[in-house]
Each structure stands twice: as structure tokens, then as C-alpha cells.
Amino acid sequence: MKPSLPQGTRDFDAATVRKRNYIFDTIKTVFELYGFQPLETPAMEHLETLMGKYGEEGDKLIFKILNNGLDNAEKAEKVKAGFEKILEGKSSTALTERALRYDLTIPFARYVAMNYNQLTMPFRRYQLQPVWRADRPQKGRYREFYQCDADVVGSKSLLNELELVAMYTTVFNRLNLPVEIRLNNRKILTALAEQCGGADKMTTIAIAIDKLDKIGIDKVKEELQQRGLSGEQIDLIQRFLEINGTNEEKLATLKAIFSGNETGEAGISELEYIIETSNVKRQTSDINKSDISPDSYQDQTLVIDPTLARGLNYYTGTIFEVKALNVKIGSIGGGGRYDDLTGLFGVPNVPGVGISFGVDRIYDVLTEINGFPADVHTGTRVLFFNLGTAEALKAFELMQQLREKGIAVELFHEPSKFDKQFKYAEKKEIPFVAILGSKELESGEVVIKNLKTGTQSPLAFGAITDYSFAG
Amino acid sequence: MKPSLPQGTRDFDAATVRKRNYIFDTIKTVFELYGFQPLETPAMEHLETLMGKYGEEGDKLIFKILNNGLDNAEKAEKVKAGFEKILEGKSSTALTERALRYDLTIPFARYVAMNYNQLTMPFRRYQLQPVWRADRPQKGRYREFYQCDADVVGSKSLLNELELVAMYTTVFNRLNLPVEIRLNNRKILTALAEQCGGADKMTTIAIAIDKLDKIGIDKVKEELQQRGLSGEQIDLIQRFLEINGTNEEKLATLKAIFSGNETGEAGISELEYIIETSNVKRQTSDINKSDISPDSYQDQTLVIDPTLARGLNYYTGTIFEVKALNVKIGSIGGGGRYDDLTGLFGVPNVPGVGISFGVDRIYDVLTEINGFPADVHTGTRVLFFNLGTAEALKAFELMQQLREKGIAVELFHEPSKFDKQFKYAEKKEIPFVAILGSKELESGEVVIKNLKTGTQSPLAFGAITDYSFAG
Numbered sequence: 001m002k003p004s005l006p007q008g009t010r011d012f013d014a015a016t017v018r019k020r021n022y023i024f025d026t027i028k029t030v031f032e033l034y035g036f037q038p039l040e041t042p043a044m045e046h047l048e049t050l051m052g053k054y055g056e057e058g059d060k061l062i063f064k065i066l067n068n069g070l071d072n073a074e075k076a077e078k079v080k081a082g083f084e085k086i087l088e089g090k091s092s093t094a095l096t097e098r099a100l101r102y103d104l105t106i107p108f109a110r111y112v113a114m115n116y117n118q119l120t121m122p123f124r125r126y127q128l129q130p131v132w133r134a135d136r137p138q139k140g141r142y143r144e145f146y147q148c149d150a151d152v153v154g155s156k157s158l159l160n161e162l163e164l165v166a167m168y169t170t171v172f173n174r175l176n177l178p179v180e181i182r183l184n185n186r187k188i189l190t191a192l193a194e195q196c197g198g199a200d201k202m203t204t205i206a207i208a209i210d211k212l213d214k215i216g217i218d219k220v221k222e223e224l225q226q227r228g229l230s231g232e233q234i235d236l237i238q239r240f241l242e243i244n245g246t247n248e249e250k251l252a253t254l255k256a257i258f259s260g261n262e263t264g265e266a267g268i269s270e271l272e273y274i275i276e277t278s279n280v281k282r283q284t285s286d287i288n289k290s291d292i293s294p295d296s297y298q299d300q301t302l303v304i305d306p307t308l309a310r311g312l313n314y315y316t317g318t319i320f321e322v323k324a325l326n327v328k329i330g331s332i333g334g335g336g337r338y339d340d341l342t343g344l345f346g347v348p349n350v351p352g353v354g355i356s357f358g359v360d361r362i363y364d365v366l367t368e369i370n371g372f373p374a375d376v377h378t379g380t381r382v383l384f385f386n387l388g389t390a391e392a393l394k395a396f397e398l399m400q401q402l403r404e405k406g407i408a409v410e411l412f413h414e415p416s417k418f419d420k421q422f423k424y425a426e427k428k429e430i431p432f433v434a435i436l437g438s439k440e441l442e443s444g445e446v447v448i449k450n451l452k453t454g455t456q457s458p459l460a461f462g463a464i465t466d467y468s469f470a471g
Numbered sequence: 472m473k474p475s476l477p478q479g480t481r482d483f484d485a486a487t488v489r490k491r492n493y494i495f496d497t498i499k500t501v502f503e504l505y506g507f508q509p510l511e512t513p514a515m516e517h518l519e520t521l522m523g524k525y526g527e528e529g530d531k532l533i534f535k536i537l538n539n540g541l542d543n544a545e546k547a548e549k550v551k552a553g554f555e556k557i558l559e560g561k562s563s564t565a566l567t568e569r570a571l572r573y574d575l576t577i578p579f580a581r582y583v584a585m586n587y588n589q590l591t592m593p594f595r596r597y598q599l600q601p602v603w604r605a606d607r608p609q610k611g612r613y614r615e616f617y618q619c620d621a622d623v624v625g626s627k628s629l630l631n632e633l634e635l636v637a638m639y640t641t642v643f644n645r646l647n648l649p650v651e652i653r654l655n656n657r658k659i660l661t662a663l664a665e666q667c668g669g670a671d672k673m674t675t676i677a678i679a680i681d682k683l684d685k686i687g688i689d690k691v692k693e694e695l696q697q698r699g700l701s702g703e704q705i706d707l708i709q710r711f712l713e714i715n716g717t718n719e720e721k722l723a724t725l726k727a728i729f730s731g732n733e734t735g736e737a738g739i740s741e742l743e744y745i746i747e748t749s750n751v752k753r754q755t756s757d758i759n760k761s762d763i764s765p766d767s768y769q770d771q772t773l774v775i776d777p778t779l780a781r782g783l784n785y786y787t788g789t790i791f792e793v794k795a796l797n798v799k800i801g802s803i804g805g806g807g808r809y810d811d812l813t814g815l816f817g818v819p820n821v822p823g824v825g826i827s828f829g830v831d832r833i834y835d836v837l838t839e840i841n842g843f844p845a846d847v848h849t850g851t852r853v854l855f856f857n858l859g860t861a862e863a864l865k866a867f868e869l870m871q872q873l874r875e876k877g878i879a880v881e882l883f884h885e886p887s888k889f890d891k892q893f894k895y896a897e898k899k900e901i902p903f904v905a906i907l908g909s910k911e912l913e914s915g916e917v918v919i920k921n922l923k924t925g926t927q928s929p930l931a932f933g934a935i936t937d938y939s940f941a942g
Contacts, residue, residue, distance in 0.1 A: 003520060003581040003816045006569050009513035011582055014596075017509040033874040035851040035881030038488040042480035042615050043514060043571075043601065044534075049474060063515075066535040066567050068605040096537050098477050100514075110474040111482055120898040122884050125485075130514065134539040144513050155884040159863060163882070166871065277864060345474040380506040392630060393748060400637065403504040410506035411634070413593050413626040427591040 008135070008143030015377060020146075022376050023175065023362055024128055027148055030171045031126040034163055036150050039125040041107040043132075044098045051099075053106050053344065061134045063143075064096040100132040104149045105354075112153060113345030121154030128359075140329075140364060151354030153341055158270060161318045161337070162277050164355045168322060168333060169278075169300040171357070176371055178325040179332070180301045183274060184308035186315050186336070187267025191258050192240055196233045204229070205237065209307045212241055243306050247275050250304045270318060271304060278302055301325075310334055320355055324365045332358045332365060379408065381469045382448075383425040386412040387437040394461075395436045398446065401465050409434075425451060432469050479606070479614030486848060491617075493847050494646065494833055495599055498619055501642045502597040505634055507621050510596040512578040514603075515569045522570075524577050524815070532605045534571040534614075571603040575620045576825075583624060584816030592625030599830075611800075611835060622825030624812055629741060632789045632808065633748050635826045639793060639804060640771040642828070647842055649796040650803070651772045654745060655779035657786050657807070658738030662729050663711055667704045675700070676708065680778045683712055714777050718746050721775045741789060742775060749773055772796075781805055791826055795836045803829045803836060850879070852940045853919075854896040857883040858908040865932075866907045869917065872936050880905075896922060903940050 005011065012020065028038075050062055101107055104127045112119065128148045135141055150167065152160045165181060172179045193202040204227050208220050217238060224234045236257070243253045251272050258264025310319050315336035322333030335355035342350045366372055382402065384395040392411060399409045410430070412421045425433050435447040440458075448467065449456035459467055476482065483491065499509075521533055572578055575598045583590065599619045606612055621638065623631045636652060643650045664673040675698050679691050688709060695705050707728065714724045722743050729735025781790050786807035793804030806826035813821045837843055853873065855866040863882060870880045881901070883892045896904050906918040911929075919938065920927035930938055 001519065001816060003584050004517065005513065005585075006515050006517055009515060011513070011585075012509075012511040014508035014510065017511055032849075033877070033879050035879060037485035037850060038483075039485065040483040040488055042476065042482070043603070044477050044480060044615070046475065046477055048472065060539065063539070064537040065571075066537050068531065068534070100536075113474050114476075114482075120895060124881075132514070144515070152884075157884040159857075159867070159882060159884055162867065170874070277867070345472060378503075379508060386630070396630070396633065396748070403641070406504070408504050408506060410595075411630060413623075413628040413630055424591060 006143070008137030008141075010142065010144070014379065018376050018378065019366070019372050020359070020363060022372060023359055023366070024146075024148070026174050027171050027357055027359070028126070028128065030167055030174065031150050033170075034124075034150075034167055036124040036126040036152075039108070039111065039127050040129060041101070041104075041111060041127070043101055043130075045101060045107060045110065047093070047097055047099045049110050050102055050106060054102060058102065062102050063100040063132045063134055065098040065100065067095060067097055101129070102133060103131050104129060104147045104356075105151075108149070108151060109341045110345055112350060113342040113347040116342070116347050116350075119154075122152050122160075123154055124150070124152045126150040140361065142360065146359045148357040148359050149335075149354055150356075151341075151352050153350050153352030156351050158273050158318075160353050161270075161274050164320070164335065164353065165274060165278050165302065168320070168355060169302075172300055172322070175362070175366065177362070177365060177369075178300065180303050180323045180325055182303050182305040182308050182321045182323065183271060184305055184319045185267035185271045186317055186319060187263050187270070188254065188258070188306060189309060191261045191264030191267065192237070194263060195236055195258075195261065196229060201229075206309055208237060209241070209309055212307070217241065240306060247302070247304045250306065251275070254306065267317075274318065275302060275304065310336060314338055318353065327365050327368055329361055329365055330358075332361045334358075377429065379428065380410045380430045381407050382409040382432040382434055383421070383428075383430045384409060384411045384434045384436065385418070385421045386415050387435070388415050391436050391438065391441050394441055395434070395446075398434070398436075398461060398464050402469075405465050407469055431471075477614070479608030479612075481613065481615070485850065489847050489849065490837070490843050491830070491834060493843060494830055494837070495617075495619070497645050498642050498828055498830075499597070499599065501638055501645065502621050504641075505595075505621075505638055507595040507597040507623075510579070510582065510598050511600060512572065512575075512582060512598070514572055514601075516572060516578060516581065518564070518568055518570045520581050521573055521577060525573060529573065533573050534603045534605055535567040536569040536571065538566060538568055572600070573604060574602050575600060575618045575827075576622075579620070579622060580812045581816055583821060584813040584818045587813070587818050587821075590625075593623050593631075594625055595621070595623045597621040611832065613831065617830045619828040619830050620806075620825055621827075622812075622823050624821050624823030627822050629744050629789075631824050632741075632745050635791070635806070635824060636745060636749050636773065639791070639826060640773075643771055643793070646833070646837065648833070648836060648840075649771065651774050651794045651796055653774050653776040653779050653792040653794065654742060655776055655781075655790045656738035656742045657788055657790055658734050658741070659725065659729070659777060660780060662732045662735030662738065663708070665734060666707055666729075666732060667700060672700075677780055679708060680712070680780055683778070688712065711777060718773070718775045721777065722746070725777065738788075745789065746773060746775065781807060785809055789824065798836050798839055800832055800836060801829075803832045805829075848900065850899065851881045851901045852878050853880040853903040853905050854892070854899075854901045855880060855882045855905045856889070856892045856907065857886050858906070859886050862907050862909065862912050865912055866905070866917075869905070869907075869932060869935050873940075876936050878940055902942075 044065060047064060051059055054062070108125065108127060112123065126149065128146065130144050131147050132144050134143060137143060150164070168181050189202065189205070190199070193199050193205055196205065204224065208224055211223070212220055221234050221238065224237060239257060243250050251268060254268045258268060308319055308321055310321055316339045317337030319336040320334055321331045324332050333356060335353070337351070337353040339351050340348060341352050342348070384399055386392045386395070392415070395411055399411060402409050412424060422433065431451055433449045433451060435449065440446055444461050445458040446461065446464065447456055447458050515536060518535060522530055525533070579596065579598060583594065597620065599617065601615050602618050603615050605614060608614060621635070639652050660673065660676065661670065664670050664676055667676065675695065679695055682694070683691055692705050692709065695708060710728060714721050722739060725739045729739060779790055779792055781792055787810045788808030790807040791805055792802045795803050804827060806824070808822070808824040810822050811819060812823050813819070855870055857863045857866070863886070866882055870882060873880050883895060893904065902922055904920045904922060906920065911917055915932050916929040917932065917935065918927055918929050
């Protein structure tokens with residue numbers, strides 16, 4: 001049997017794991033600096049926990065797990081009974097009762113609802129785990145991929161939004177990845193719908209926004225007219241779609257458009273607060289820069305984008321989206337504020353706000369811009385040559401001393417010709433070799449060779465722990 | 472809907488994640504010091520990759536994934552056609568083609584077979600990922616749990632065994648967990664079977680070994696007689712079962728029993744080599760102890776156990792098993808040497824040796840002996856009180872400076888009474904609070920209170936990054 005991998009899944013070799021961990025660790029470190037605590041949930045949830053939460057399309061893309069023990073006669077009868085449902089694309093509990101995690105939000109909501117009385121509110125959690133979706137695989141889209149979320153629930157304060165924006169800028173500064181953080185507020189879109197005749201106009205507006213890039217403003221206007229919007233309403237939408245300039249200018253235009261509309265004014269004022277307070281860091285960057293990490297000066301751009309709509313049905317306040325600058329790829333992050341995380345699980349009125357990092361795409365961007373630090377590849381530092389039984393045991397003794405010092409070392413597994421052992425070191429990109437033959441065993445020395453520079457020099461056994469295997 | 476978790480699965484809260492990561496990180500660090508490189512494989516494999524590899528019982532415990540798109544008419548027909556197979560407990564590819572990882576060994580074998588020509592041999596990999604088994608859940612047995620394996624393949628050298636033993640002792644030294652590492656060699660058990668009439672006697676001997684503790688030597692002898700073994704053969708088995716004393720004494724008895732049996736002598740000589748060379752470290756422990764980590768002196772016990780049988784059908788040479796001392800629990804580690812990892816996947820003659828850590832049990836042992844270090848709980852260090860809009864923004868500015876210094880801080884999410892904010896800090900075990908009210912805003916100071924000692928003192932804004940929030 002010639003082995004292969006299921007479609008849309010991947011093995012990660014050592015170099016890839018290390019680069020992915022560099023991204024994961026950078027994000028986790030920042031999450032922790034902001035007081036977020038780790039949570040891990042199981043890969044499988046009850047099917048009923050997941051079904052109906054992601055829309056009809058989403059339900060179909062959930063990986064369901066076949067019940068075990070179907071050879072049991074009693075169970076088999078139930079499977080038969082429920083079988084017609086399966087053929088209709090519905091799930092039969094006789095056949096499947098569990099499913100794989102589809103995102104991290106619903107398991108988080110399930111966790112908060114289950115443990116609500118034990119949790120100290122506001123509750124800040126981060127979660128970095130794989131999810132599974134039966135999507136058609138294509139370039140950059142996998143059936144198993146990681147999500148990376150930070151949420152704070154149990155608080156309506158805008159200070160949370162301020163901190164989440166700061167987390168985005170800090171993470172992308174640390175990754176040396178220039179991004180644009182786009183901001184909007186769902187209340188502004190609601191206000192626009194209100195002014196166009198009511199909340200049911202939201203879909204029409206969303207479609208117009210979506211098509212603007214593809215078909216241009218004139219065709220959009222035509223379509224809005226066909227959908228029964230008045231000239232005045234269409235003018236308003238056009239004015240809204242054409243908002244541009246600096247953040248300050250955009251805020252001014254928004255204020256003019258929504259003057260007197262309570263919902264709109266609330267959304268604009270929230271947006272304004274985040275933009276203004278996010279400048280705090282810039283004002284403090286006059287402290288000694290050489291003394292501190294790059295976090296203190298804000299390289300990242302915060303941009304108001306009134307047309308940003310992201311997950312309209314779910315979010316109720318601030319909306320975030322992150323785009324990498326200079327690289328053509330979809331958004332590499334996003335999130336927003338919601339009013340009710342856990343209502344579906346019997347615990348109403350838990351508001352919150354969260355952000356998410358698209359770690360697979362961030363990996364792709366860093367690969368494209370050659371953005372991984374050189375020292376991400378931290379494999380074995382020193383290969384000890386194996387030149388005989390007694391020599392190998394003496395090598396092992398020295399190696400144990402180096403390992404105690406935190407230096408990763410390997411012994412070639414069997415006595416072989418120099419050539420073969422050198423090749424192994426080269427293939428595995430091990431920067432140093434240590435040669436300990438019968439002559440060295442007698443003289444109490446080991447020869448250290450730097451494979452990059454080609455220099456080599458003898459070293460007394462007792463001096464090996466003082467040697468720096470750097471560079 | 473009242474939410475719950477599928478049977479046998481668990482959520483891990485922050486405290487648990489941190490303690491688990493302490494174990495994972497300790498093991499990973501040691502793996503890396505010995506030149507092992509990380510590998511990650513997907514949660515799902517082709518069903519045919521897994522089926523038939525774990526015995527008939529194992530096949531039943533594999534979690535299978537329901538195919539998607541069963542509402543498609545063509546697919547539905549196939550499902551109907553294959554449905555009878557399902558009711559017989561067999562899998563129909565129309566219904567399921569993928570399954571969840573059941574262990575880390577088979578995915579590793581699949582990976583090595585798929586990538587054999589690209590890999591530099593010997594290939595050392597470690598892997599730390601969850602696996603899923605549809606076992607009946609009970610105390611200490613879960614349906615989702617982590618495995619943690621290190622293997623080196625493509626080498627027959629006993630130096631690998633020596634290094635794996637050193638890895639076990641180093642990990643358990645670093646975890647401050649006293650263990651006994653039991654060693655045996657499959658060849659010795661093969662030799663015993665040979666001397667008792669042939670390889671087919673292995674099962675009889677294994678059962679005898681297994682029952683010894685429960686029914687005693689006399690009943691074991693009775694049973695062996697019933698199974699047709701001669702008096703001489705039974706005497707031999709009794710002599711074998713009664714081997715005791717120091718490792719050196721056990722080796723001497725083994726040599727006497729298997730004198731002239733080639734297989735037996737080979738196994739004994741391999742065992743002897745590992746025991747003797749593993750003492751190397753002890754002989755080198757005269758180097759300055761205060762200067763180095765505890766790895767250099769071997770606290771752990773290496774014990775020959777001729778009755779150790781572990782996975783008889785799989786292993787062909789050295790066998791390892793690790794038992795915690797002073798704690799009643801099953802083995803917390805195990806492994807051994809095998810001749811052929813990838814034959815099932817079309818690549819024959821890849822020998823190897825590996826060890827595994829039972830991380831869930833290690834967690835339970837460390838919990839029982841109170842063995843987690845106090846600083847595993849590294850949550851937020853400082854809670855900044857929120858005493859008004861302007862005060863909070865100034866606090867945020869100071870907080871950003873502390874975060875740049877690597878100190879995890881939080882701002883209380885809304886202006887509240889002192890009492891409420893203190894309670895939040897206490898519940899979350901945050902050791903310091905920083906109080907910045909209107910008075911402090913004017914004077915340019917923040918009051919730092921240590922919640923453990925109760926002491927508090929004012930600190931100039933500019934001095935905050937020099938303050939140590941330790942202890």
C-alpha cells in the first residue's frame with residue numbers, strides 16, 4: 001500500500017513546525033502580556049453543540065464522527081431507522097452524535113456557558129488550536145488549520161477594543177510585518193439601513209458594498225434603484241461609499257451624514273474613541289527608544305473603513321480587519337464586538353469582543369517577504385563523530401556535559417568514514433562537528449570544527465563546557 | 472440547551488494548560504538537546520492507513536469520520552449499497568474514508584514511508600499531539616489524550632538505546648520525579664520460548680509471566696504442566712521467573728540459563744552494554760556539581776526486569792518501561808526496538824527504537840506528590856485600577872511601557888469601587904495592584920500595592936519600568 005494524506009491535510013516537518021511556533025509564540029506572548037489566559041477545548045463536541053451555528057452551508061462542512069459499536073444489534077436497528085435522514089443530508093443520532101470543532105468561538109461559548117458561575121468576569125481567554133472544515137481544498141485553504149483567538153467577555157467597556165488594537169499592533173510589530181488595521185462599527189451600518197428605510201435594507205446595502213469594486217458605482221446605483229430605493233436614499237449610499245481622506249476627515253463626513261441619528265452617532269463616537277486613544281502610544285514614544293523594544297512606537301496603520309462589514313449578523317459594535325501591506329492576500333486577522341455570546345447555550349446577556357489571527361496566512365506572508373528570523377532554525381549545534389567504541393563513549397560523556405549547558409548535540413550512530421559523518425552534518429545543517437579519535441582519546445583533547453568557516457582547533461576535554469558553539 | 476462535553480473529553484483551563492505545558496516543555500527541551508526534531512501530522516488519516524494496525528479490538532476503537540455530501544444522490548446510492556457492511560461492524564468507504572489518529576507510531580511510519588527518499592538517516596523525530604480512542608472512559612482513561620514519542624529510525628546501533636535511557640533519566644530528574652526504568656530484551660524472551668519447545672510457546676510463557684503476581688508460582692507451574700510443558704522446561708521457567716538481585720547478579724543468572732543459546736546471549740549482551748554504559752554519567756559526576764544542572768548525576772534507577780514483556784509482537788530487541796517510585800499508578804513511559812517500522816507501507820527494513828512518555832499520568836503523579844513548581848502559575852502580575860476616563864488612559868500608557876518590558880498587566884475594565892477591583896485581583900491571584908486616581912494623575916505618581924505583603928508605596932510615572940514586580 002502506497003501511503004498518502006487525506007485531501008486538504010498536511011504534515012509539518014521540523015523546519016515548518018519551528019517557523020509556525022515562532023508565529024504562535026509571538027502571539028501567545030503578547031496575549032499573556034495583556035492578561036489573556038490559555039484555554040484548550042476538545043477536538044470533538046456534541047453534534048448538537050455545533051449544528052445550526054454556522055448557517056446551512058456551515059452545517060454541511062462540519063466533519064461528523066461515526067458512532068462506534070454499530071455492529072451491536074440494537075444499535076444497528078436504530079441506525080436503519082435513522083438512515084433515511086442521512087440520505088436527506090440530515091444527521092441521525094444513531095449514526096453520529098459527535099463532530100469535530102469547526103471554529104474556536106462556539107466551543108468557547110459552550111465553555112463559558114458551562115462554567116459561568118465559576119468564572120471571574122470579565123473573562124479573558126486565548127485559544128490556539130486546529131479546526132476542521134470539509135471545504136473543497138485549494139491553494140491556501142485546508143481542511144485542518146489553526147485558529148488563534150483572544151476574547152474578553154463580560155464587559156462592554158471600549159477599553160477592551162483599545163487593548164485589542166494595541167495587541168494587533170504589538171504582534172505585527174514583533175513579527176516585523178507591516179499591516180493596516182481597518183476599523184468600522186456595526187452601528188454605523190445599522191444607521192445607514194435605518195436611513196434607507198429600515199433594518200431589512202441591510203442586505204441590499206451589504207450587496208451594494210460588496211459589488212462596488214467589481215461593477216462600479218453607476219451599476220450599483222442602477223441595482224439599488226431596481227430594488228426600490230429612492231433617489232435620496234441612493235444619494236446617501238453613494239455619499240457613504242465615497243467617504244475618504246484621513247481618519248479625521250472620514251469621521252467628520254460620517255458625523256455630517258448621520259447627524260441626529262442616535263445609532264449612527266453612537267457608532268461614530270465609539271470609532272472616534274478608539275482612533276483617538278490608540279494615538280496614546282505615539283505620544284509616549286519620546287522615551288528613550290534604544291532602551292526598549294519596538295513595541296513602543298506604532299508602525300502599524302489604523303484606518304477607518306466605513307464599508308467594512310465582516311459577519312454582519314454576528315457583530316453588534318466595533319469590527320476589525322487586518323490586511324498585510326505590500327502582499328496580495330486576503331485578511332490576516334479580524335474580529336469584533338458581540339452582544340450575546342452564550343444565549344444559544346442558555347446563558348443570556350454575555351457581551352464581549354474578540355480578535356483572531358489567521359496564522360496560516362501570516363505564515364504564507366512571512367514566507368513571501370522572507371520575514372522569518374535566521375535563528376528560527378535551531379536544530380542540533382554539534383555533531384560528535386563516532387570513531388570507535390571507546391571513543392564514542394568518551395564523546396557521550398562530553399556530550400552530556402554540553403547538554404547540561406543547554407547545547408543540543410548528537411553522536412553519529414555508528415563508527416564510519418569521516419566523509420559519511422561530514423555529509424550527515426551538512427545535510428542536517430549542523431554548524432559544528434567534534435572529532436574524537438584514538439589520538440584525541442589519548443591526548444585528552446577533542447577537535448572542534450566550524451563547518452561554516454572551515455576553521456578547526458583542538459580543545460582539552462575539561463574546557464569543552466566553556467567553548468561557545470555560537471555563530 | 473444545556474451544554475456539555477462528549478464523554479471522555481476534557482476542557483483544560485489556564486492553570487491546567489500551564490501545568491501541562493510545564494511537562495511538555497521539559498520533555499521537548501530534552502528531546503531537542505538530544506538532536507530530535509519536531510514532526511506534526513494531521514488529526515485525520517485515510518481509514519486504510521489505520522485499519523488492521525492495532526488488532527481487531529483496536530480497529531473497533533478507532534474514531535471514523537462520516538463522509539460529507541451524503542445528500543448527493545449518487546453518493547447516497549453508494550451508501551445504501553455499502554450499508555449492510557456497516558451493520559456488520561465493517562466500514563464502508565461510501566460512509567467513511569477517514570479516521571482520527573489512534574496513536575503517533577502509525578502516522579510516523581506513514582510519514583517515513585512517504586518521505587523516505589528525502590529524509591537523512593538516521594532520522595530522529597519527536598511528536599507531541601493528541602490521539603483519540605473510543606475506549607470506555609474511566610478514571611485516568613480518556614477518549615482524547617496526548618501522546619509524546621521520540622524515535623530514531625534507520626539505525627541498529629545500541630548507542631541509540633543508551634541515549635534514550637539518558638533522555639528518560641534527564642527528563643525525570645528535571646521533573647524531580649523519582650522513577651525506576653525497567654529494561655529487558657525481547658531476544659531473551661525469544662530464547663526462553665526456544666528452550667521451551669519453540670517460538671509458539673511464547674504466548675504460554677507470556678501468560679505465565681502475567682499470572683505470576685496474581686496466582687503464585689505453584690499455580691503457574693500447574694498451568695504450564697496442563698499446557699504440555701515438560702518438567703525440565705517448567706523448572707527453566709521457574710528459574711527465569713525467580714531471577715533477582717542486583718543488575719550484575721541478574722545478568723550472571725541470565726548468562727547461566729542461556730549459555731550456548733545464540734539468541735539469548737545476544738539479548739543479554741545488549742542488556743549488559745546498556746547497563747554498563749549508562750553508568751558513564753555517574754563516573755563523570757566528580758565535576759563541579761554546583762556549577763551545573765542536576766542532569767549530571769543520575770538519580771534514577773535502571774533495573775533489569777527479565778519478565779518485562781510489553782507489546783510482544785511489535786518489539787524485537789530492547790524493551791523499556793518506566794514506573795514512578797512511591798506512587799501507585801501504571802507505567803508512565805515505555806518503548807523499545809523494532810526491526811521494521813514501514814514495511815506495511817511498502818518500505819521494508821527500516822529498523823528503529825523509540826520511547827514514549829505518558830504525559831497524562833505524569834500530570835497525575837506530579838499532582839499527587841505536589842510536584843509542580845510554584846512559578847508555573849504565571850498569570851497577570853499587575854492589575855491597574857480604573858478610577859476614571861483620564862486616569863485609565865494614563866494607566867494604559869504606563870501599562871504599555873511595562874508590557875514592553877515583558878510584564879503582564881491588566882487594566883480593570885471600567886471605573887468601579889476599590890473593593891470590586893481588589894476582589895477581581897484576589898480572585899485572579901494577581902500579586903500587585905497599581906492605583907492611579909485623580910490625585911496621582913496630578914502628582915505624577917502611581918501607588919503600587921503588594922497584595923501578599925500588604926505594603927504599598929508611591930512611584931513616579933517615570934520610574935515604573937525600573938520597578939521589580941517580583942516575589
